[in-house]
Amino acid sequence: MMDLLKCFEKNWRENIAPPEGVTVLAACSGGIDSLAMLDMLDRLQEVLGVRLAAAHFEHGIRGKDSLEDAEFVREFCGARGIEFYGASADVPGEAARAGESLETAARRLRYAFLRRIAGALSEKYGMGENQEKLGRVVIATAHHRDDQAETVLMHLIRGTGLRGLGGIRCRQGDLVRPLLFASKRELAEYCRQRRLEPRHDATNDEADCLRNRLRLELLPLLAREYNPALGDVLCQLADIAQADEDYLRQAAEKLWQELAAEAEQGFCFNLGRFLQLSLAMQRRLVQQAAFEVSGCQLAYVQVQAVLQLAKKGRTGTELQLPFGLLAEISYNFLYIIKKTIPFSGNHGTMDIVGEFEKISLRVPGTTCLPDGSRITAELAEDRQQLEVLLKSAAGHADSADTAAGNAGNGGCMAVYGDWDKCNQPLAVRHRKNGDRVSIGNGHKKLKDFLIDSRIPRQQRDELWLVADGGGDGNILWLPGVRRFAEAAADEGTRKFFVLRMINKG
Template sequence: MDLLKCFEKNWQENIVLPEGTVVLAACSGGIDSLAMLDMLDMLQEVLGIRVAAAHFEHGIRGKDSLEDAEFVREFCRDRGIEFYGESADVPGEAARAGESLETAARRLRYAFLRRLAGELSKKYAMGENWEKQGRVVIATAHHRDDQAETVLMHLIRGTGLRGLGGIRCRQGDLVRPLLFAGKRELAEYCRQRRLEPRHDATNDQADCFRNKLRLELLPLLAREYNPALGDALCQLADLAQADEDYLEQQAEKLWQELAVKAGKEFGGGQAGKPLGGFGFNLSKILSQPLAMQRRLVQQAAFEVSGCRLSYVQVQAVLQLAQKGRTGTRVQLSFGLVAEISYNFLYIIKKTIPFSENHGTMNIVGEFEKIFLRVPGTICLPDGSRIIAELAGDRQQLEALLRSAADHAGNACNGGCMAVYGDWDKCNQPLAVRHRKNGDRVSIGSGHKKLKDFLIDSRIPRQQRDALWLVADGGGDGSILWLPGIRRFAEAAADEGTRKFFVLRMINEG
């Protein structure tokens, strides 16, 4: 297999950029990215592109990390390739933001690449041929093995057709020209080209979800169930991408036909009223196929908030629409509310957390809760976040609590709160919700109605329904925590605790 010819063929069929486009290749110095940079460099004239390289040094592996950066710099200097580098303290940023190393590294890396691409676009656009030379895209070295991992990872976490499509060859300002090739083929290419890529030892440690999946789960499934599992997952991605594209085109046509802008009938931005959103005539949206109903609801949420709703929340909106009772509503994530008003379904944005009555919140039914993945982070409608983490021993627990304390002092203006408990005592999953009728809390050796507890704690009546709480059993079990007020006795840690959960609420407002 001539990988260079395959690279050129794949580029011409799936990427195709205007002549003179600058391709900013993200290069770590490893097998994949070094092979990609080498191929792009060799094919510049054939593809009609210019190549530059970018390296982001994460500050995770000390001396080895610095040597990686120098290696890429020297490789580019020897080839006459423009090189751009940047360093960051990813471990420090991960602790500050309450993120995993993997998440923080990815966020900072892509922020650097996009910022650099913007700067280069301005730089090259100043020339005479700015229409050709001002375009900059970012190339990453994702390959077929990465595609298989991504699809399986999405399946495990829960996904729709969009997630089954995995990684695309071209998406916005990103291109992935190696999705046709596997890791072994890229390693063989480097050997034949006498390239000497760097090795990142952290990729050999099963200490994060993707690494565990790549090092443990995929080999197990391939060995025990399907030796061609990687190919099967990549084929699934290819089929899902084509189907997703078609359904999105149909949904866009319906959006133009059915969506109406929510206007003055919702208060025009007065205090506590929606700022705006989109609506659909109930009979028209409900007459569409279910696939289109879901996509229209998702697009409305995305247009208003820039975020996508969970499957459970989309189902809640559609159930609300089917009942069609004016004045009923469902609170959603990201400050969104779905509301029925005179034969219209509206999805709108609120300026304050949804809670206008002084009674309990059971009017919105079982969907007035947001599931909390552990470890994971959820964004609440009022702009706050709850971060859930796990610690395997007291040393890890103390480190997490110190990080939470530092975060509170440095970034949260006193709005950051943290509690911990015994994870094995929790009835999973956890969920975040408002109070409802019948809620009771465990205080010491006894129990008390949550309503009585709030009265005794002198929480103003008008504030009680806006309070968030964390409960186990999918939100219907024991109340573990009222953020900012009280950690209750359920799932308390003791000397026999083997695994700790740590919950933090961050309110940066």
């Protein structure tokens, strides 16, 4: 077993390297990883020239055990004279209110708390002659080598680029992760040797979310059947990807300064020079322009469509993009600008969302859509669970007979149905030619249905729909318009799905 404390110090100096006098706010749950990190930081305070504080966020999820975790960390810090900050929140209630998964809501609230405390510490210590130096605060989290492997694999499964393959970085803004060199097993052994008695969160042993399933099921399977060193391989991939991403990002930034010209409502590139660039640089410049204009990143298919538009180079052609963006070719220039007029539907315009994109629906989970709205999906094993889910769906109704709509109910923003009748997976998309919907005992063209429903023409291409069969099967729901008859629940339904649309803003 390597000397973990020496490795920690070496890694801190080489990869973290904050200025001396900085305050380190260590996020500590009381578990193996964060307790080991807090202990090492405490032992190395003087050597590293840092000031140490600790923070614990109690999520209100595990009842008595959760409260005991908070008290454990408080007492641990008190015994060592470590400055301690704690807070509690009703994460389940906040998750239901915001339409998020427990994991997403917990992470959002936890990091908001940590940054709030970091701000208070910055004000507390950033006084006097050395205000700028002493007021610096970094937040240390206990992500370790196993977390890195899980993150890279999770990004790979969900779909990612080079930045996603880089996984977790040792330092990212005000966040530092000083344990990425160590494995979970090594941290557990460190705690044993130091006679620390970390707390155990039993929810980490439940395969009820993607990360837990990866850690408990998929990674052990892949290591056992294909490569025992898979964890090391994934971490090596992250290291390579981070270095390559840094190099390519710097190259793209240089090209951006040379080629990107400001235009009304956005940016433009000389088309001839743009097409001479490597594919990697073309993609990065398109993403940079989209981000500068909208603050959002485009999906792979959307970037590819912009490149197709540029390659054809036909003046007057346009491409509708999410986030209110428009790509346009005009007299040897590629423009990426903020759209100021509604989509006209003329023959020179392509609808990128309608033509190219289908978004798989996470069930259970939350699916974020390009326009900023999101759809939450949950499953219920019986009518009683269904009632609970529907009541939490932002007050849409009080019972399964009226809440959200099983079929029909114009204007519905939440629906339920028979999960076993769905041809899985479900997907979200915009309408396309040939779409038909099930109404009563028959079918109808979606176009005719929208006309009969008096949906304005300029709004029809903006509507989202949920369909089974990966988006190519039956249309189940037009959020805000109607729940169709396909996969309707009945007395024989054994498993229900509940979908809820949450509009942007």
